[in-house]
Amino acid sequence: MADLTTNFIGITSPNPFWLASAPPTDKEYNVRRAFEAGWGGVVWKTLGEEGPPVVNVNGPRYGAIWGADRRLLGLNNIELITDRPLQTNLDEMTRVKKDYPDRALIASLMVPVNEDSWKSILDRVLETGCDGVELNFGCPHGMSERGMGSAVGQVPEYVGQVTEWCKKHSDLPVIVKLTPNITDVRKPAQAAKDGGADAVSLINTINSITSVNLDSFAPEPTIDGKGAHGGYCGPAVKPIALNMVAEIARTPSLAGLPISGIGGITTWRDAAEFMSLGAGNVQVCTAAMTYGFKIVQEMISGLSQFMDEKGFTSTDELVGRAVPNLSDWQHLNLNYVTKARIDQDLCIKCGRCYAACEDTSHQAISMSLDRTFEVIDAECVACNLCVNVCPVENCITMEELAAGTTDPRTGKTVQDDYANWTTHPNNPGTCAAE
Amino acid sequence: MSHSALTPGITSGRLSDDDLARNFSDLHPPLDPHEALVAADRCYFCHDAPCITACPTDIDIPLFIRQIGTGTPEAAARTILSQNILGGMCARVCPTETLCEQACVREAAEGKPVLIGQLQRYATDTLQAAGTHPFARAPETGKSVAVVGAGPAGLACAHRLAMHGHAVTLYDARPKPGGLNEYGIAAYKTVDGFAEREVDWLLQIGGITLENGKVLGPDLSLDTLRGQFDAVFLGIGLGGVNALGLDGEDKTGVLDAVDFISDLRQASDLRALEVGRDVVVIGGGMTAIDAAVQAKLLGALNVTLVYRRGRDRMNASVFEQDLAASKGVRIITNATPRALHGNGTVREIEFEYTDDALTPTGETVRIPADQVFKAIGQALAGDALPDLDGRKIAVTGAGRTTVAGVWAGGDCAAGGDDLTVTAVAEGRDAAEDIHATLSA
Numbered sequence: 001m002a003d004l005t006t007n008f009i010g011i012t013s014p015n016p017f018w019l020a021s022a023p024p025t026d027k028e029y030n031v032r033r034a035f036e037a038g039w040g041g042v043v044w045k046t047l048g049e050e051g052p053p054v055v056n057v058n059g060p061r062y063g064a065i066w067g068a069d070r071r072l073l074g075l076n077n078i079e080l081i082t083d084r085p086l087q088t089n090l091d092e093m094t095r096v097k098k099d100y101p102d103r104a105l106i107a108s109l110m111v112p113v114n115e116d117s118w119k120s121i122l123d124r125v126l127e128t129g130c131d132g133v134e135l136n137f138g139c140p141h142g143m144s145e146r147g148m149g150s151a152v153g154q155v156p157e158y159v160g161q162v163t164e165w166c167k168k169h170s171d172l173p174v175i176v177k178l179t180p181n182i183t184d185v186r187k188p189a190q191a192a193k194d195g196g197a198d199a200v201s202l203i204n205t206i207n208s209i210t211s212v213n214l215d216s217f218a219p220e221p222t223i224d225g226k227g228a229h230g231g232y233c234g235p236a237v238k239p240i241a242l243n244m245v246a247e248i249a250r251t252p253s254l255a256g257l258p259i260s261g262i263g264g265i266t267t268w269r270d271a272a273e274f275m276s277l278g279a280g281n282v283q284v285c286t287a288a289m290t291y292g293f294k295i296v297q298e299m300i301s302g303l304s305q306f307m308d309e310k311g312f313t314s315t316d317e318l319v320g321r322a323v324p325n326l327s328d329w330q331h332l333n334l335n336y337v338t339k340a341r342i343d344q345d346l347c348i349k350c351g352r353c354y355a356a357c358e359d360t361s362h363q364a365i366s367m368s369l370d371r372t373f374e375v376i377d378a379e380c381v382a383c384n385l386c387v388n389v390c391p392v393e394n395c396i397t398m399e400e401l402a403a404g405t406t407d408p409r410t411g412k413t414v415q416d417d418y419a420n421w422t423t424h425p426n427n428p429g430t431c432a433a434e
Numbered sequence: 435m436s437h438s439a440l441t442p443g444i445t446s447g448r449l450s451d452d453d454l455a456r457n458f459s460d461l462h463p464p465l466d467p468h469e470a471l472v473a474a475d476r477c478y479f480c481h482d483a484p485c486i487t488a489c490p491t492d493i494d495i496p497l498f499i500r501q502i503g504t505g506t507p508e509a510a511a512r513t514i515l516s517q518n519i520l521g522g523m524c525a526r527v528c529p530t531e532t533l534c535e536q537a538c539v540r541e542a543a544e545g546k547p548v549l550i551g552q553l554q555r556y557a558t559d560t561l562q563a564a565g566t567h568p569f570a571r572a573p574e575t576g577k578s579v580a581v582v583g584a585g586p587a588g589l590a591c592a593h594r595l596a597m598h599g600h601a602v603t604l605y606d607a608r609p610k611p612g613g614l615n616e617y618g619i620a621a622y623k624t625v626d627g628f629a630e631r632e633v634d635w636l637l638q639i640g641g642i643t644l645e646n647g648k649v650l651g652p653d654l655s656l657d658t659l660r661g662q663f664d665a666v667f668l669g670i671g672l673g674g675v676n677a678l679g680l681d682g683e684d685k686t687g688v689l690d691a692v693d694f695i696s697d698l699r700q701a702s703d704l705r706a707l708e709v710g711r712d713v714v715v716i717g718g719g720m721t722a723i724d725a726a727v728q729a730k731l732l733g734a735l736n737v738t739l740v741y742r743r744g745r746d747r748m749n750a751s752v753f754e755q756d757l758a759a760s761k762g763v764r765i766i767t768n769a770t771p772r773a774l775h776g777n778g779t780v781r782e783i784e785f786e787y788t789d790d791a792l793t794p795t796g797e798t799v800r801i802p803a804d805q806v807f808k809a810i811g812q813a814l815a816g817d818a819l820p821d822l823d824g825r826k827i828a829v830t831g832a833g834r835t836t837v838a839g840v841w842a843g844g845d846c847a848a849g850g851d852d853l854t855v856t857a858v859a860e861g862r863d864a865a866e867d868i869h870a871t872l873s874a
Binding site for chain 1: 468472475476478481482483484542
């Protein structure tokens with residue numbers, strides 16, 4: 001079994017699976033259970049400043065969307081930061097860290113945007129023996145109305161300023177947690193880096209309304225007839241999170257900025273994908289909230305097996321491995337020609353490929369009276385929709401046309417050289433350059 | 435005095451009320467809402483779906499399943515009932531494993547079809563439980579139609595005609611409407627008086643006058659009906675029962691399976707119903723299975739179903755054969771009845787082994803029997819009917835008989851499988867043809 005020990009910005013943990021700052025990490029009891037289950041690290045539920053703690057609503061604070069058999073696909077929450085006294089949290093963190101010295105323990109922080117508040121909280125958390133701090137610039141609900149959370153994360157100048165304060169007043173590694181509720185995530189990431197951040201973590205939750213009750217006509221979760229937007233997480237947000245992680249990973253000015261990947265990670269495979277796109281480790285919340293802490297055991301065994309199969313001996317060999325293959329559209333090879341192929345032995349004759357192609361694509365699949373479905377190469381643009389809607393895995397595949405053959409759709413011979421939009425004759429920019 | 439399975443002869447009260455209640459409960463308990471959602475989610479919403487083609491009434495199955503999946507079972511029911519007004523009963527009695535579910539692509543993919551029959555029941559039960567009728571009558575046309583036989587074909591025909599605004603008089607020989615739905619189907623397939631409730635619900639369309647206890651022949655003549663009404667539909671089923679053609683067929687204990695099934699369906703107290711200890715059922719169709727299984731469930735000690743050809747030739751579906759076996763019915767194939775033994779009362783029945791071509795082997799076997807149920811087929815009864823094709827009423831197109839203004843459908847008409855769903859389709863299609871004719 002591959003050794004999953006991970007060193008993330010100098011913080012060592014026995015595996016790259018951390019629990020994100022969230023309800024599962026709100027108290028000693030939960031965190032001890034998490035460590036016993038095998039989690040490599042924990043980002044404690046976000047701490048606020050000294051004084052009367054925040055309060056939560058007393059009605060439902062989560063909403064969800066489901067797939068088949070109520071499989072939870074997306075979760076939305078309107079919970080705030082920890083609603084327990086600061087000292088209680090600090091005492092518990094101290095005890096836990098002492099008992100689990102090999103696990104990562106990170107303090108998540110959210111205080112008003114002034115230097116004294118940040119200096120004060122940093123001094124307090126230092127006593128716990130924690131391994132680092134994470135600045136919560138992400139929460140999009142409740143706290144953002146008070147000028148914190150995503151209200152900070154949406155203003156790169158604030159992100160940079162607070163990061164600077166934290167580096168100035170503490171020797172602890174600083175991770176800046178970014179909000180996805182912004183048009184270009186590279187801007188706050190750059191501000192964090194410029195402010196001296198040791199790493200960024202992303203994504204926090206996405207502004208969301210998961211559903212509307214069609215009897216009361218109120219957004220859910222509903223509190224006394226009203227609803228407020230919440231933060232969306234879970235498997236449904238993974239593609240958005242992967243893109244944002246990758247955007248940071250491939251931006252030259254951000255090169256080398258460590259990333260803790262967050263967003264819908266449910267299995268070892270999700271984790272491996274985030275890491276291959278540049279995440280040094282991953283943080284998990286919804287999967288644990290859905291299935292309990294035990295899921296980390298599958299993540300550990302799965303990632304170990306995968307690394308063994310690939311011959312990787314360290315997670316470092318996985319991190320960033322897919323980043324060079326992330327490209328801009330304009331650099332994709334236009335001479336790469338594929339056609340859909342239907343495996344007639346696997347086909348169960350449902351006809352979904354036909355309906356999709358005939359109604360919504362390129363009329364490139366024929367249907368015979370006996371329900372045999374075949375690709376019409378002269379029409380197939382290789383869009384992949386048939387592959388995506390086919391219920392049978394590997395029944396429809398996209399096969400590359402060999403160089404030298406003729407594409408029946410275009411009548412052109414397939415070239416074996418690489419050519420992209422930047423050099424294409426239809427590109428006005430190309431003409432201008434001639 | 436209490437009896438048990440061991441009590442010899444034909445007697446009642448072999449089982450306790452609790453055992454009987456359990457034995458005659460719903461064969462397939464209804465899906466609960468969550469089960470229905472999970473089952474519905476398995477449907478791939480196929481293009482030009484094979485299940486629709488396989489359904490004799492062409493129900494748009496993918497559409498109704500999608501309607502269930504989105505929380506509108508009432509809309510799903512409307513989709514079903516617009517094609518098949520007896521969709522509730524068909525959901526219970528259709529041999530789905532040889533129709534829609536056999537055609538389901540998930541049967542091809544993984545050997546587990548979408549539960550189309552049970553989903554159909556979920557939808558139709560939901561709508562009928564609300565007590566509303568989803569269809570409205572067109573304005574009165576002033577035309578009248580006699581529908582003879584209130585079985586599946588007649589009911590489907592009458593409903594469709596009434597919906598088009600015609601005045602329908604629905605005759606039936608029996609005291610209650612429903613035909614085989616009411617009298618000829620195993621009790622565990624249609625519990626809690628469903629057949630009766632379904633007919634009551636169907637009649638909510640209005641414009642249908644029900645006249646029970648009117649038999650074609652003694653009470654009604656086709657010629658008179660033709661004179662009184664603008665059109666006549668015959669859905670009279672098969673009123674006669676085939677005989678074994680053996681000496682001693684009149685011995686005590688030798689009965690028609692259809693009567694046993696009918697008595698059981700109409701019984702208010704199953705404990706009062708008599709059944710033998712050693713029961714032999716002769717036949718290989720659904721009626722034979724229904725009789726054999728119910729005899730066992732009533733408490734018979736030994737129930738043997740004997741069919742003259744091989745298993746693969748049995749009309750009863752594999753599901754029904756397996757059901758019988760699971761209830762403890764012994765199935766003997768390739769044996770033809772030769773003699774009934776016993777002095778006044780049947781004691782044994784003798785069979786000779788025969789191959790699939792019914793060639794005798796000369797070897798015989800005797801099976802103890804204090805009760806013998808004959809289930810070797812039913813036959814058309816009555817005279818002064820339109821011309822026959824073989825042993826049934828000849829029809830062309832949508833049930834047109836050789837007599838002008840007279841249509842026929844269901845089991846009494848030639849062609850088609852003798853299934854409830856086929857009868858519904860034929861009744862419906864004849865109604866459309868009658869409507870087109872009367873509107874011309």
